[in-house]
Amino acid sequence: MRKINRSYQAYLIDLDGTIYAGERRIPTAERFIKTLQERGLPFSILTNNATVKPEVLVETLAKHHHIQVDVENIYTSTMALIDYLKRVHPKDTFFVIGESALQTSLLEAGLSVADSDQAQHVVQGLSRQVDYQQLSQAVRILLAGGEFLVTNMDRLIPTKDGFFPSSGAITSFIAYASQVQPKVFGKPHRPIVEGALASLNQSVENCLLIGDNYETDIQAGIQVGMDTLMVLTGVSQRSDLEGKTNLPTYVVNDLSEWEG
Numbered sequence: 001m002r003k004i005n006r007s008y009q010a011y012l013i014d015l016d017g018t019i020y021a022g023e024r025r026i027p028t029a030e031r032f033i034k035t036l037q038e039r040g041l042p043f044s045i046l047t048n049n050a051t052v053k054p055e056v057l058v059e060t061l062a063k064h065h066h067i068q069v070d071v072e073n074i075y076t077s078t079m080a081l082i083d084y085l086k087r088v089h090p091k092d093t094f095f096v097i098g099e100s101a102l103q104t105s106l107l108e109a110g111l112s113v114a115d116s117d118q119a120q121h122v123v124q125g126l127s128r129q130v131d132y133q134q135l136s137q138a139v140r141i142l143l144a145g146g147e148f149l150v151t152n153m154d155r156l157i158p159t160k161d162g163f164f165p166s167s168g169a170i171t172s173f174i175a176y177a178s179q180v181q182p183k184v185f186g187k188p189h190r191p192i193v194e195g196a197l198a199s200l201n202q203s204v205e206n207c208l209l210i211g212d213n214y215e216t217d218i219q220a221g222i223q224v225g226m227d228t229l230m231v232l233t234g235v236s237q238r239s240d241l242e243g244k245t246n247l248p249t250y251v252v253n254d255l256s257e258w259e260g
């Protein structure tokens with residue numbers, strides 16, 4: 001097997017499909033993280049998942065995947081969204097559609113949340129309890145001129161029982177009714193990548209973005225002009241690249257082929 005040997009100063013690494021596959025371990029990825037740690041190379045684990053907090057992800061990685069990382073190694077779409085709210089709307093009030101992790105993250109960041117028409121903007125992530133009343137409220141806030149701020153537009157969520165509708169399906173409902181386009185923070189959009197780079201204090205040209213999903217991870221890297229490495233341990237396969245003009249910089253079967 002030919003190993004790819006080119007070093008970068010820092011790494012942005014997708015989570016599901018890249019570091020683990022649902023509940024299944026990916027030992028080559030576990031060894032890769034260990035190598036980065038042994039070499040003292042900074043890295044950030046990027047996830048669009050807005051339903052769990054970084055502390056929970058750290059615990060899951062340690063317990064089920066033999067990967068010991070710090071909370072500072074995790075950067076989520078929620079964190080990118082909150083960075084924006086603190087910068088642009090620090091004094092405003094937000095109506096939140098999402099699971100408890102999203103709402104508590106806003107509150108912990110010192111932002112105001114209201115379950116009423118007094119909210120000025122809508123923040124939305126995946127909610128498995130969303131109902132018509134909440135959707136209506138979101139639409140009405142947007143019709144009144146609010147901003148539509150969305151963690152991620154993932155279409156489906158993979159579970160052990162198969163695929164279920166994800167965050168983007170809820171976004172589409174609200175966007176269609178309100179005719180207000182969302183500002184999206186997760187991959188393939190730029191804010192999550194730019195936020196992670198800022199948190200590592202690194203610039204685009206020194207970093208490599210690693211992910212399994214051509215449409216989200218690889219596109220996110222391409223958007224910001226970063227080199228990308230696609231692994232075939234998750235969603236995308238080589239056949240998904242056929243006919244595409246923007247290709248990943250590297251494609252490997254798994255991370256044992258990367259020497260860095």
Ligand SMILES: [Mg+2]
Nearest residue numbers: 014016017212
């Ligand atoms: Mg993935």
